[in-house]
Amino acid sequence: MTSAAHRFRPRKDPVQARAVETRDRILDSAARVFARHGYAAGTTNRIAEAADLSVGSLYQYFPNKDSILVELVRRHLDTGRRAVEERLAGVAAATTAEVLAAVVDAMIAVHAEDPALHQVLFEESPRPPELLAELHALEDEVVAVGAGVLAADPTVDVADPELAARLVVTTIESLVHRVVATRDADRRVDLAAFRHELLTLVSRYLGLPAPERTDGRGRRDTADVG
Amino acid sequence: MTSAAHRFRPRKDPVQARAVETRDRILDSAARVFARHGYAAGTTNRIAEAADLSVGSLYQYFPNKDSILVELVRRHLDTGRRAVEERLAGVAAATTAEVLAAVVDAMIAVHAEDPALHQVLFEESPRPPELLAELHALEDEVVAVGAGVLAADPTVDVADPELAARLVVTTIESLVHRVVATRDADRRVDLAAFRHELLTLVSRYLGLPAPERTDGRGRRDTADVG
Amino acid sequence: MTSAAHRFRPRKDPVQARAVETRDRILDSAARVFARHGYAAGTTNRIAEAADLSVGSLYQYFPNKDSILVELVRRHLDTGRRAVEERLAGVAAATTAEVLAAVVDAMIAVHAEDPALHQVLFEESPRPPELLAELHALEDEVVAVGAGVLAADPTVDVADPELAARLVVTTIESLVHRVVATRDADRRVDLAAFRHELLTLVSRYLGLPAPERTDGRGRRDTADVG
Amino acid sequence: MTSAAHRFRPRKDPVQARAVETRDRILDSAARVFARHGYAAGTTNRIAEAADLSVGSLYQYFPNKDSILVELVRRHLDTGRRAVEERLAGVAAATTAEVLAAVVDAMIAVHAEDPALHQVLFEESPRPPELLAELHALEDEVVAVGAGVLAADPTVDVADPELAARLVVTTIESLVHRVVATRDADRRVDLAAFRHELLTLVSRYLGLPAPERTDGRGRRDTADVG
DNA sequence: CATGAATGAGGGTTCATTCAT
DNA sequence: AATGAATGAACCCTCATTCAT
Numbered sequence: 001m002t003s004a005a006h007r008f009r010p011r012k013d014p015v016q017a018r019a020v021e022t023r024d025r026i027l028d029s030a031a032r033v034f035a036r037h038g039y040a041a042g043t044t045n046r047i048a049e050a051a052d053l054s055v056g057s058l059y060q061y062f063p064n065k066d067s068i069l070v071e072l073v074r075r076h077l078d079t080g081r082r083a084v085e086e087r088l089a090g091v092a093a094a095t096t097a098e099v100l101a102a103v104v105d106a107m108i109a110v111h112a113e114d115p116a117l118h119q120v121l122f123e124e125s126p127r128p129p130e131l132l133a134e135l136h137a138l139e140d141e142v143v144a145v146g147a148g149v150l151a152a153d154p155t156v157d158v159a160d161p162e163l164a165a166r167l168v169v170t171t172i173e174s175l176v177h178r179v180v181a182t183r184d185a186d187r188r189v190d191l192a193a194f195r196h197e198l199l200t201l202v203s204r205y206l207g208l209p210a211p212e213r214t215d216g217r218g219r220r221d222t223a224d225v226g
Numbered sequence: 227m228t229s230a231a232h233r234f235r236p237r238k239d240p241v242q243a244r245a246v247e248t249r250d251r252i253l254d255s256a257a258r259v260f261a262r263h264g265y266a267a268g269t270t271n272r273i274a275e276a277a278d279l280s281v282g283s284l285y286q287y288f289p290n291k292d293s294i295l296v297e298l299v300r301r302h303l304d305t306g307r308r309a310v311e312e313r314l315a316g317v318a319a320a321t322t323a324e325v326l327a328a329v330v331d332a333m334i335a336v337h338a339e340d341p342a343l344h345q346v347l348f349e350e351s352p353r354p355p356e357l358l359a360e361l362h363a364l365e366d367e368v369v370a371v372g373a374g375v376l377a378a379d380p381t382v383d384v385a386d387p388e389l390a391a392r393l394v395v396t397t398i399e400s401l402v403h404r405v406v407a408t409r410d411a412d413r414r415v416d417l418a419a420f421r422h423e424l425l426t427l428v429s430r431y432l433g434l435p436a437p438e439r440t441d442g443r444g445r446r447d448t449a450d451v452g
Numbered sequence: 453m454t455s456a457a458h459r460f461r462p463r464k465d466p467v468q469a470r471a472v473e474t475r476d477r478i479l480d481s482a483a484r485v486f487a488r489h490g491y492a493a494g495t496t497n498r499i500a501e502a503a504d505l506s507v508g509s510l511y512q513y514f515p516n517k518d519s520i521l522v523e524l525v526r527r528h529l530d531t532g533r534r535a536v537e538e539r540l541a542g543v544a545a546a547t548t549a550e551v552l553a554a555v556v557d558a559m560i561a562v563h564a565e566d567p568a569l570h571q572v573l574f575e576e577s578p579r580p581p582e583l584l585a586e587l588h589a590l591e592d593e594v595v596a597v598g599a600g601v602l603a604a605d606p607t608v609d610v611a612d613p614e615l616a617a618r619l620v621v622t623t624i625e626s627l628v629h630r631v632v633a634t635r636d637a638d639r640r641v642d643l644a645a646f647r648h649e650l651l652t653l654v655s656r657y658l659g660l661p662a663p664e665r666t667d668g669r670g671r672r673d674t675a676d677v678g
Numbered sequence: 679m680t681s682a683a684h685r686f687r688p689r690k691d692p693v694q695a696r697a698v699e700t701r702d703r704i705l706d707s708a709a710r711v712f713a714r715h716g717y718a719a720g721t722t723n724r725i726a727e728a729a730d731l732s733v734g735s736l737y738q739y740f741p742n743k744d745s746i747l748v749e750l751v752r753r754h755l756d757t758g759r760r761a762v763e764e765r766l767a768g769v770a771a772a773t774t775a776e777v778l779a780a781v782v783d784a785m786i787a788v789h790a791e792d793p794a795l796h797q798v799l800f801e802e803s804p805r806p807p808e809l810l811a812e813l814h815a816l817e818d819e820v821v822a823v824g825a826g827v828l829a830a831d832p833t834v835d836v837a838d839p840e841l842a843a844r845l846v847v848t849t850i851e852s853l854v855h856r857v858v859a860t861r862d863a864d865r866r867v868d869l870a871a872f873r874h875e876l877l878t879l880v881s882r883y884l885g886l887p888a889p890e891r892t893d894g895r896g897r898r899d900t901a902d903v904g
Numbered sequence: 905c906a907t908g909a910a911t912g913a914g915g916g917t918t919c920a921t922t923c924a925t
Numbered sequence: 926a927a928t929g930a931a932t933g934a935a936c937c938c939t940c941a942t943t944c945a946t
Contacts (some may be wrong), residue, residue: 032928038352040266040352043939043940043941044941044942045908045940045941048908053906053907054906054907055907055908055909055941055942055943056905056906056907056942056943056944057905057906057907058909059941059942059943060905060906064941064942065940065941123349123350124350124351124352125350126264126266126350132410136410163419163423165421166415167401167420167423167424167427170401170404171397171400171401171427172404173397173404174397174400174401174403174404175393175397177400178396178400179396184358188939189392193389197331197390197393198393199390200431201393201397201427201428202427203429203433204377204430204431204433205427205430206425207430220374244930245930248930254941266915269914270915270916270917271914271915271916279931279932280931280933281916281917281918281930281932281933282917282918282919282930282931282932282933283930283931283932285916285917285918286929286930290916290917291915291916291917388915429918470909471909474909487925490804492718492804494936495935495936495937496938497935497936497937504913505910506910506911506939507911507912507938507939508909508911508912508938508939508940509910509911511910511937511938511939512908512909512910512912516937516938517936517937519936527684544744567839576801576802576803576804577802577804578718578802584862587741588862597790615875616875618867619853619875619876619879622851622853622856622857623852623853623879625856626849626852626853626856627845627848627849627852629850629852630848630851632854636810636814641844643927645841649841649842649845650845652883653845653849653879653883656882656883656885657878657879657882657883659882721918721919721920722919722920722921723919723929724921726929731927731928732927732928732929733920733921733922733929734921734922734923734926734927734928734929734930735927737920737921737922737929738926742920742921743920743921744920804946865934
C-alpha cells in the first residue's frame with residue numbers, strides 16, 4: 001500500500017445526482033458485505049455485486065478497496081458527530097451530566113445500528129495513516145471540548161481536566177465498541193443497563209453523582225437509604 | 227476454515243529441548259512478523275524466514291497459519307494469568323483495592339511489552355470459534371472471581387456485583403488494549419498516569435476511595451483539601 | 453476433496469458465444485496438457501498457459517482442477533454415446549452383430565483420436581465419487597440395453613444375458629482402452645486387425661458367427677473350407 | 679524424473695539377511711500405503727512410518743519413490759509367473775485348455791489378493807520407461823509361448839496364432855485388472871462366475887469348447903440340447 | 905460511462921529428498 | 926547405519942485491479 005496522499009480521495013466529484021446515488025449504493029453495499037464477511041473476505045467483486053454494479057464501475061467511484069473503507073469510516077464519524085449535536089441542540093447551557101448522557105446515548109445509538117460493521121471498521125481493518133490522522137484529530141477535538149466542559153464545571157473533581165477528558169472519551173468509545181460493536185451476539189448485553197453503568201462509571205470518575213435509573217432498580221445504598 | 231477440534235493443536239508434542247526451542251523461535255518470529263505486518267500480510271514464508279527456518283519446517287511444528295495465532299493468544303493469556311497471580315501471591319487476604327491494583331498492573335505490564343502484537347492478536351485477526359470460546363471462558367472465570375470479591379466487600383457499593391465485575395473487567399481490558407496495546411506510538415500515554423487514572427476510574431465506580439498517587443501529584447480537591 | 457455436489461459444476465453458464473469458446477479452449481488445452489504430462493503434473497498454470505490464458509481466467513470457468521477432469525470425462529462419454537447412436541441411426545432393426553459392430557467401431561473411433569488423453573482420463577486420475585457414479589450409471593444403462601438385445605436374439609447362446617452383456621461391454625471397453633487408449637505408441641496395433649479380432653472374440657463368445665474380413669484374410673478353416 | 683538407467687536399481691546389494699528383511703518390510707508397507715492412499719498420496723514419509731523406519735533409512739534402500747513402485751511391480755510380475763508355473767508344474771503335456779485355465783486361475787488368484795494395490799500399480803502410477811520395457815518384454819515372452827501353444831494345437835481355429843495369442847493374453851490381463859483389481863467394491867463380481875465366463879470367452883474365441891461349469895449351471899442350448 | 909472477462913502476483917500448504925547428528 | 930528435522934520448489938487457488946468492448 002502506497003501512502004500517496006491522493007490515494008484516498010474519491011475519483012470524481014459527483015456533482016450529478018445519479019453519481020451521488022451510485023456512490024452511496026456502493027458504500028451501503030460495502031457496509032453490508034464487510035459486516036457479513038469481514039474486511040479481508042469482503043472482496044470488491046462481492047461489493048460490486050451487492051451494489052448491483054460491475055467491478056469496473058465500482059472502480060470509477062473509488063480508486064481502490066481501502067478508499068471504500070476510509071469513506072465508510074468518515075461517514076461513521078460524521079454520523080456520530082451529528083448524533084451528539086442533535087442531542088445537545090435543544091439544551092441552552094448543558095451541564096456536564098447532560099453532555100455525558102448525550103455522548104453516551106449518541107455513541108450507543110450509532111453503534112447499535114450495525115455492530116458487525118463497526119467491529120470490522122475499527123478492529124479488523126488495515127487503517128491507512130491518513131485515516132488514523134483523521135481519527136486522532138477528531139478525538140483530540142472532542143477531548144479539547146470535553147476538557148473545556150470539565151474545567152468549567154466546579155463540581156467536577158479531577159486533577160487534570162485534559163487527561164480526564166481523554167480518559168472519559170476513550171472509555172466511552174472503547175466500552176461501546178467492546179460491548180455494542182461486536183459480532184458475537186452472546187457478548188452483547190442489555191443496552192439500557194449498559195448505558196446506566198457506563199454513565200455511572202464516568203460520572204463517579206469525575207466526582208459527579210451517578211445518574212438515576214429510570215427502571216426503578218438502584219444501588220444497594222442509594223436504593224435503601226437515599 | 228473447518229472447525230475440526232484438532233486443527234489448532236500443534237503438530238508434535240515437543241519433548242526434545244531442541245524442538246521446544248524451535249517452536250518458541252517460530253512463535254517469537256510470528257509475533258514479530260504479525261506485529262510489524264498485521265495478520266493478513268504476515269505470511270508463513272515471512273515467519274519462517276524470520277525464524278531462520280524453511281516453510282517446510284514451520285509446518286512440521288504448526289499445522290497451519292491459524293494455529294500459530296491461536297498459540298500466540300494462548301501464551302498471552304497464560305502470561306496474563308500468571309502476572310496477576312504473581313502480584314497476588316504475597317498477599318494473605320487481598321482487599322478489593324489490592325486486587326484491582328494487581329489486575330491493572332498485570333494487564334499493563336503484559337501489554338506494554340509488545341503493543342503492536344497484541345493489537346494484531348485481539349483486533350485484526352480472524353478468531354476461530356475454538357479460540358473465542360477459550361477467551362470467553364477465561365473472561366467468565368475472571369468475572370466470577372471478581373464478583374465474589376465485590377460481594378464479599380461491604381465497602382463496595384454496587385447494585386449487581388456480577389454486572390459490576392463484568393464492567394470492571396471489560397473496562398480494564400478495553401482501556402489497556404486501547405491505550406497500551408496499540409500500534410500507533412503517538413496514542414500511547416504515560417503509563418504511570420494511565421495506571422492511576424484507570425484505578426481511579428474503577429475504584430470510584432465501585433464506591434471505593436481513589437488510589438493515592440505515588441508521584442505527589444493529586445486531584446484538585448484532595449490535594450488542596452484532603 | 454469434499455464431495456459437495458456443486459464442486460464440479462462449471463462456474464458460469466456460458467451463454468455468450470465468447471465464453472463458450474473460452475471454456476472449450478480450456479478443455480482442449482487441459483486435454484493436451486493431461487495427455488502430455490499426466491494428471492498430477494498437468495498443473496492449472498500449464499493448462500492456462502496452453503489455453504493462452506491466465507490462471508485467474510481459468511478459475512472463472514472452472515472452480516477447481518478436478519472439475520476440469522470431470523468435464524473432460526463427461527465430454528468423452530457424450531462423444532461415445534453419440535458415436536454409437538450415429539452408427540445405429542440408419543438401421544431399422546439392428547441385429548446383434550450390427551449392434552456389436554456399431555459399438556466396437558464407435559469405441560475404437562472415439563479412443564483412437566487422443567489415446568494418451570484417454571489413458572489419463574481413465575487410468576491415472578483421481579476419480580471423485582460423483583464421477584464414478586456417473587460412469588457406473590452409464591455402464592449399467594449400456595449393459596441393460598445390451599442384455600435386452602441378447603435376450604431377444606434366439607441365435608445368441610448364453611446362460612445369463614445380463615452377465616454376458618456385462619462381460620461383453622467390459623471386454624470391449626477394457627480392450628479398447630488397453631490397446632487403443634494408451635500412451636505407448638509401440639503397443640498400439642493395426643486398428644483394422646484389432647477391430648476384427650475383438651468382434652470375433654465377442655461374437656464367438658455369444659455363439660454367433662465371426663465377422664467376415666473385408667481384406668481377404670481369414671481364418672484357417674473358413675479360408676480353406678467355407 | 680531423469681531416465682538414467684541406474685535410477686531404479688536398488689542402492690545396495692543386500693547380502694545381509696537383516697538388510698533383505700528391511701527391504702521387504704519397506705515394500706510391504708509401500709504396498710499397504712499405496713493400496714490405501716493411491717500413489718500420489720502415498721508419501722515416502724507414510725511408507726517409512728508404516729515400515730516402522732525413518733525416511734532417511736528408507737532412502738538407504740531405495741534411491742527414490744519411483745524405484746519402490748518399480749520393485750513392487752517386479753514382485754507382482756514374479757508372483758504371477760510363479761503362480762502360472764505352479765499350476766502347470768504337475769501336468770506333463772498341457773492341453774491348450776489346461777494352459778488357459780492355469781493362466782486365468784493364476785491371474786485371478788494373484789490379483790484377488792490385493793485388488794486396490796494392483797489398481798494403483800497398473801492404473802494410477804507413472805510408469806517409467808524402464809518399467810514399461812520390462813512389462814512389454816514379459817508380455818512378449820508370454821505371447822510367444824502362447825503362440826507356440828496355439829500353433830501346436832490342431833483343434834485351435836485361428837488365422838494368426840501370434841495375433842490371437844496377443845489378444846488372449848491382453849484380454850485375460852485387461853479383464854482381470856478391470857474386474858478383480860479394482861478399488862470399487864461394488865464393481866467386483868463373483869470370482870467363480872467370472873472365471874467361467876472369461877475361460878468361455880477365450881476358449882470360444884480360439885474355437886475350443888467352452889469349459890464345463892462345476893456348479894451345474896450351463897448355457898441355454900448346451901444345457902438343454904447338447 | 906458501464907461492463908465483466910482477464911490478469912498475475914502472491915498466499916498457504918505439501919512432500920520428495922538431504923544431511924547433521 | 927539410523928534418525929528425523931530441515932529444505933524449498935512447486936502446487937492449487939484468490940482477489941485487487943485493469944482494459945477491450
